Amino acid sequence: MTVAGFDHLAVSDLSRHFGRRRALSNVTFQATAGSILGLLGPNGAGKSTLISMLATLLKPTSGTIRYGSLATIQGAADMTGASASALRGAIGMLGHDLYLYPELTAAENLTFFAALYGAADPRTDALRALERARLADRAHDPVGSFSRGMRQRVALERALIHGPRLVLLDEPFTGLDDRSVAALTARLRELRGEGRIILLATHDLDLAEGLFDQAVFIRDGRMVELATQPQALRTLYQSVMGQPQA
Amino acid sequence: MPKWFTPASVICALMFAVSPLLIANAPFESTMGLVQKISYYHMPSAWIFLIAGIVCGVASIRYLFQGNLSQDRLAQAAAELVVLFGALAIVTGPLWARKAWGVWWQWDVRLTSSLMGWMVSVAYVLVRKYGGPGSDKLAAGLALFGMANVPFIYISVNYWRTIHPKTSVVPKLPLQMGIPFWFCVVAFVLLFTLLLRLRVRLEEQRARVDELYLALD
Amino acid sequence: MSRFFRVAWIVLRKDLTVEMRSLEIFSTSLFFAVSVVLFFAVAFVQEGRALDGAAAGILWIAVAFAGTLALGRTFERERQAETLRALLLAPADRPAIYVGKLLGIIALLLVTEVVLLPLIAYLFQAGFFSHLLWLAAILLAGTVGYCAVGTLFAAMLVRARSRDVLLPILLYPIAIPVIIAGVRATATLVAPEFDVALARFWLSLMAAYDVVFVTLALWSFEPLMTD
Numbered sequence: 100m101t102v103a104g105f106d107h108l109a110v111s112d113l114s115r116h117f118g119r120r121r122a123l124s125n126v127t128f129q130a131t132a133g134s135i136l137g138l139l140g141p142n143g144a145g146k147s148t149l150i151s152m153l154a155t156l157l158k159p160t161s162g163t164i165r166y167g168s169l170a171t172i173q174g175a176a177d178m179t180g181a182s183a184s185a186l187r188g189a190i191g192m193l194g195h196d197l198y199l200y201p202e203l204t205a206a207e208n209l210t211f212f213a214a215l216y217g218a219a220d221p222r223t224d225a226l227r228a229l230e231r232a233r234l235a236d237r238a239h240d241p242v243g244s245f246s247r248g249m250r251q252r253v254a255l256e257r258a259l260i261h262g263p264r265l266v267l268l269d270e271p272f273t274g275l276d277d278r279s280v281a282a283l284t285a286r287l288r289e290l291r292g293e294g295r296i297i298l299l300a301t302h303d304l305d306l307a308e309g310l311f312d313q314a315v316f317i318r319d320g321r322m323v324e325l326a327t328q329p330q331a332l333r334t335l336y337q338s339v340m341g342q343p344q345a
Numbered sequence: 346m347p348k349w350f351t352p353a354s355v356i357c358a359l360m361f362a363v364s365p366l367l368i369a370n371a372p373f374e375s376t377m378g379l380v381q382k383i384s385y386y387h388m389p390s391a392w393i394f395l396i397a398g399i400v401c402g403v404a405s406i407r408y409l410f411q412g413n414l415s416q417d418r419l420a421q422a423a424a425e426l427v428v429l430f431g432a433l434a435i436v437t438g439p440l441w442a443r444k445a446w447g448v449w450w451q452w453d454v455r456l457t458s459s460l461m462g463w464m465v466s467v468a469y470v471l472v473r474k475y476g477g478p479g480s481d482k483l484a485a486g487l488a489l490f491g492m493a494n495v496p497f498i499y500i501s502v503n504y505w506r507t508i509h510p511k512t513s514v515v516p517k518l519p520l521q522m523g524i525p526f527w528f529c530v531v532a533f534v535l536l537f538t539l540l541l542r543l544r545v546r547l548e549e550q551r552a553r554v555d556e557l558y559l560a561l562d
Numbered sequence: 563m564s565r566f567f568r569v570a571w572i573v574l575r576k577d578l579t580v581e582m583r584s585l586e587i588f589s590t591s592l593f594f595a596v597s598v599v600l601f602f603a604v605a606f607v608q609e610g611r612a613l614d615g616a617a618a619g620i621l622w623i624a625v626a627f628a629g630t631l632a633l634g635r636t637f638e639r640e641r642q643a644e645t646l647r648a649l650l651l652a653p654a655d656r657p658a659i660y661v662g663k664l665l666g667i668i669a670l671l672l673v674t675e676v677v678l679l680p681l682i683a684y685l686f687q688a689g690f691f692s693h694l695l696w697l698a699a700i701l702l703a704g705t706v707g708y709c710a711v712g713t714l715f716a717a718m719l720v721r722a723r724s725r726d727v728l729l730p731i732l733l734y735p736i737a738i739p740v741i742i743a744g745v746r747a748t749a750t751l752v753a754p755e756f757d758v759a760l761a762r763f764w765l766s767l768m769a770a771y772d773v774v775f776v777t778l779a780l781w782s783f784e785p786l787m788t789d
Contacts (some may be wrong), residue, residue, distance in 0.1 A: 117478060192651055197641060201643065501746075504746075
């Protein structure tokens with residue numbers, strides 16, 4: 100699969116306020132192609148805010164996001180570089196929610212989004228994606244009838260349907276059984292091998308351990324630590340977050 | 346607060362205190378008599394209502410397309426004054442109409458479009474109050490559409506009928522009526538400016554408090 | 563430009579597929595509209611005689627109420643699994659997404675109107691059908707105007723608290739002219755003598771409203787939808 104666009108993501112001094120609430124302040128890190136960066140922190144730490152800003156759904160209050168040479172977002176000002184839609188074409192996001200229509204079948208959902216992303220042959224792309232998700236046999240069942248794990252697999256393929264350079268995953272392990280977690284982990288390694296930039300936000304270190312090339316720790320909207328030695332993540336997590344993982 | 350605020354407030358208070366005397370001493374209008382004196386307050390309120398509406402609309406558009414927060418504060422302040430002065434105009438109007446036309450209310454173009462415009466401003470205030478996060482954008486969108494709506498309301502209602510006196514009588518006012526009238530207009534403009542400044546200031550202070558909280562956080 | 567209409571078409575087709583499958587919005591808003599009409603019939607039809615000129619007003623009131631319901635539900639559907647965010651993430655012109663949603667609502671309301679018309683015509687002895695082309699044009703122009711504003715506000719309200727209450731509060735004051743024009747134009751059809759000049763006036767007013775408000779909505783959709 101060809102991956103277009105940029106091979107470097109640089110976030111510097113990024114902040115977002117909502118009124119008098121500081122959702123995120125002064126976050127700085129960099130990520131390169133072919134790596135997985137973990138965003139670690141308890142629920143409500145500001146991970147989702149950060150992901151929304153990287154996905155262009157939310158404007159920063161201040162700070163800079165540089166998508167390689169493709170585009171730059173500087174504070175609340177308008178974006179420079181590529182057009183907003185060209186940039187969005189290079190980003191894939193799996194959010195808290197599934198971003199799928201329960202009334203539509205898995206194939207219809209993926210076909211719809213592939214077409215929205217301008218695919219030449221959306222239907223083929225959709226079926227191929229369902230094969231990757233090992234759901235080809237359920238392609239024509241409504242997503243509403245799927246189990247949580249199956250839905251999550253479809254949702255992941257939805258986020259990847261256009262071969263994005265930057266993959267943003269917000270708590271992708273929520274509600275998954277062990278087998279689905281293993282499948283997701285394997286898929287993420289595969290994406291890393293394809294040279295994508297992957298950001299994965301989670302509060303659950305147990306599931307994601309061993310996956311990250313580096314990790315950013317966030318608590319109460321602040322970046323507490325940048326770990327480039329993933330081997331020591333667990334000790335670091337405990338010392339930074341204050342309490343051991345349950 | 347700017348330096349002019351306190352002296353201007355004093356002047357404004359004095360003008361409102363004096364205005365009933367001027368109005369009482371103005372001559373009676375030949376056909377309508379005493380009840381015509383309502384217009385010394387009614388017309389300035391209606392004009393301010395219109396001016397505040399324009400301020401709110403323009404500020405909202407600038408906020409929407411330039412993201413300027415001070416414009417948002419201005420729009421919010423102006424919208425509340427639209428509600429206030431609109432209410433004054435809409436209450437004083439029927440008091441006069443009951444005597445002059447024999448009915449409290451007529452579905453005449455000015456009355457109807459004023460009422461609709463006033464409804465938009467009330468909706469604006471409601472949205473800001475109960476809309477939660479993001480209601481600033483919602484309200485700005487409403488103001489933009491509310492502005493665009495005015496000519497349509499005007500044309501559509503005008504096609505029924507119109508019995509409201511034309512504003513063209515104003516330049517022809519005899520001097521004894523003109524002086525108290527323009528005196529009242531100045532008083533209302535002054536009051537509007539003061540209230541607007543005060544309300545914007547309140548929002549500025551709120552934003553400042555938010556900033557301080559952020560700095561502490 | 564063709565990409566713009568392609569995106570609008572994809573979104574429209576998706577909405578229609580979902581609706582065809584569940585029929586939820588169509589059946590609930592139609593039921594609601596019919597109930598409204600029946601309420602009016604109880605109130606305004608006495609001894610088999612309907613109030614003069616009531617039919618046109620009742621038609622548009624029912625359409626406005628059903629429209630509010632349909633708008634709310636359509637965007638509630640996009641909110642449930644946050645699919646509206648997914649739409650906004652797509653590398654497409656955001657106004658194209660608005661156009662797709664708008665066309666879906668218009669189609670839904672037009673179908674509702676087609677069912678309502680004979681019912682109102684029968685209950686209120688109104689001859690809507692003597693000038694079919696005029697009737698179609700009036701319904702279309704009024705529905706487009708109402709939905710143009712409604713779709714934009716309903717989309718913005720997805721993020722707001724108490725959105726169900728706020729939609730009519732935002733929409734009704736702005737939709738007043740198009741409702742007045744719709745009622746007046748429809749009234750010319752029901753009148754004993756069809757006044758072409760009058761019908762033309764109200765129809766052109768609605769057309770102008772449509773153009774202005776669709777343009778404004780396209781222009782302001784992007785800034786209104788970004789946080």
